Amino acid sequence: MQFSVGDVVQMKKAHPCGSNQWEILRTGIDFRIKCCGCGHMVMLPRVKFEKNVKKIISQAQPPQE
Template identity: 60%
Template structure:
């Protein structure tokens, strides 16, 4: 899996959120990653290593910020 993520990427996680959605939008990057559930708009911050283990695929990648 590509370990390069950008703000605005839409990713699918392996586990469902309690609202039933698996799709998340990345809204902050760093040692911790902040993601927003696209089902209920809940915001969660998780460590990068837990995020990388829990991601299933990148649905839409936002490469506009690449230089």
């Protein structure tokens, strides 16, 4: 799967706030993601992130020229 900043993904497990949708804020060796429910931010290693993603809900819009 290809991930980019601004994508919203669904994780396999829900966050304690009840939401399982996360926005990607940073990609690379580590991923920084933000919960769409409560705004909590988490850093995850790429391997763990890719293992826990269920699907991409919405993709970031490419920049308009």
